[in-house]
Amino acid sequence: MLDFTYFAPTKIHFGRGQISHLSELRQSGDRVLLCYGGGSIKRNGIYDEALRVLGEAGIQVFELDGVEPNPRIQTVRRGVELCRSNGIDMVLAIGGGSSIDCAKVVAAGARYDGDPWDLVIHPQLIEAALPIYTVLTLSATGSEMDAFAVISDLEKNEKWGTAGSALLPTMSVLDPSYTFSVPARQTAAGTADMMSHTFENYFHFEPGSFLQERLAEGILKTCIHYGPIALAKPDDYEARANLMWASSHAINGLVSEGCSPAWCVHPMEHELSAFYDITHGEGLAILTPAWMEHVLDERTAPVFARYGRNVWGVGETDDMAIAHEAIRLTREFFFRTMGMPATLREVGITSDEHFAVMAKKAAAGSKGSFVELSEEDVEQIYSAAL
């Protein structure tokens, strides 16, 4: 097991009606910047309920609305400006990972003397942030309980993840009933996202992180069990609750600390989103089986066989056979059971014109991961997924 520091201090209020805990924001001040995306939180009543609780707590609300699905640095800059001009004490994101990621970098930008894009490119510059609070409405990125944020500058086809312990939310409200109205396509993409976070940590050659592997298998089994249930019955509380809590644990350090130091599928997907603004979880689902097949060899077969045996219960004895079957089952789960787009063409990427430049950046991002990918590897994976 590798040495590590584990730090997951976010207080989670989990269950129906927990939004009443927004009164706790009062401990951080009385002026909040509320960050959210489109109008869905207005349609489903969460916005009104939040304003009511905040109002009763004597908190004045300023708003950053219109946060994009792949949040833009331009929106972050607008949020930082609102913080500065209004003496904001804390930020509150209501939404999925995009609103939360945007709010995080706004919170750090408000305590940074310079352009917030610096904080995206150079995480080490994140030294402080306003207190961050979240109300989660989509189970996917785990941003509600982690130190990460992903911000894009689509004018430059750039999408980068940043991180810092100052970005850890102080408190998050996880009410599974808030995800009842999430459309099937986003439910599937969110499930693929949390599975991918788990995969990125679970596939590794690091010996001795037995505990983390077993915990990761528990998260994967939860996604595989409840993903289809949430699709079939969107208001199934048990399914939504398990998926929501799984999304937080997939990336809060539980299954990563002590294991693998670097990811490789996410860097490939970030390039897809940076160039084509596709849904992150769909990009991950499309790339994952293609990546598995590309890196499967005698050396990696035992790792994929462990996955097949322990997660899917594949009963074969030969590692390579189990690995092939596990990849087949993964593909079938995403593209048949969860009904996700199976190729890049299906999400509107119809040519390989940008693959070379995208591969250059993605290959750099995979350094130190389970299987390091060359630019040629990444291009081949993109092409196989086309």
Add this chain to the structure above:
Amino acid sequence: MLDFTYFAPTKIHFGRGQISHLSELRQSGDRVLLCYGGGSIKRNGIYDEALRVLGEAGIQVFELDGVEPNPRIQTVRRGVELCRSNGIDMVLAIGGGSSIDCAKVVAAGARYDGDPWDLVIHPQLIEAALPIYTVLTLSATGSEMDAFAVISDLEKNEKWGTAGSALLPTMSVLDPSYTFSVPARQTAAGTADMMSHTFENYFHFEPGSFLQERLAEGILKTCIHYGPIALAKPDDYEARANLMWASSHAINGLVSEGCSPAWCVHPMEHELSAFYDITHGEGLAILTPAWMEHVLDERTAPVFARYGRNVWGVGETDDMAIAHEAIRLTREFFFRTMGMPATLREVGITSDEHFAVMAKKAAAGSKGSFVELSEEDVEQIYSAAL
């Protein structure tokens, strides 16, 4: 899934040499009360290393030594007095659960205007505490990352657990190599303790906590896999590391929040320790299979069968048959594989003279648990374990 609040803010520095992080205590002040038990930390060099790091950080050290294996309220009172008379800023426990539990109640007692026994009997009185730091030397109780403490008044045959978020350690150092010198008997008892914490949460009728069940199975598999390895090769880093990290997760809320509200085997064991001062983990190991057999019936069989299937891989189809086999395997693991005492007689409890009075308190403690136990139930379990 039940509603819950999850809060595990303790920063964990995990790995060899992480004791250097004791320099972080400086953020809480410059006067520390160091709590520890016997002389083992002096023999193995941890004491000297801690003093060196603290000295370099400019921290003045006061000492509360001689903390007992079942820490006494009398020792807590001595610690509180030391805090008051020396203007102590924070406490540091170096040891296992006993030293840590003692330090926690000392820290709360120093911020409480009254006798610290009040805080043991009435947890709701714990409103504040000095910052708590720990260096773990025994994998067992999970006190290094939880909000609990167990304190005894053996003059009155009383042993009670208390809890409060103020008791959550600020930072804990987990260096698995510090447990290389733990004797086989304590290694086995510690493994039984963390398995029991997991069992108390894992056996329940609460539907819909699928994720927590799968995570609990991961912890149990880790204990079953590495317990025997740590016995056979005490300096096996991988085994010690997995057991250490499992001990923290068994009780930090990961496998309990959202599931079961009350425990039942721990209350029975606390009475054994309160009357006979036996090793907690040995008491748990002796009681657990006797308890399982006592509560096994048509209603509980599916729960124990889930355990047999998912943790032990029992391949039968009939729930009752699987449950019986799971209990047999549990018994065999503790008493054969781990070489633990199998009966109360073997730990020096040779008569049933106190069983009635012990059963009265233990039965009260089991209220709301998986299977509520009457006084007669508890007496029968004690007798079966005799």
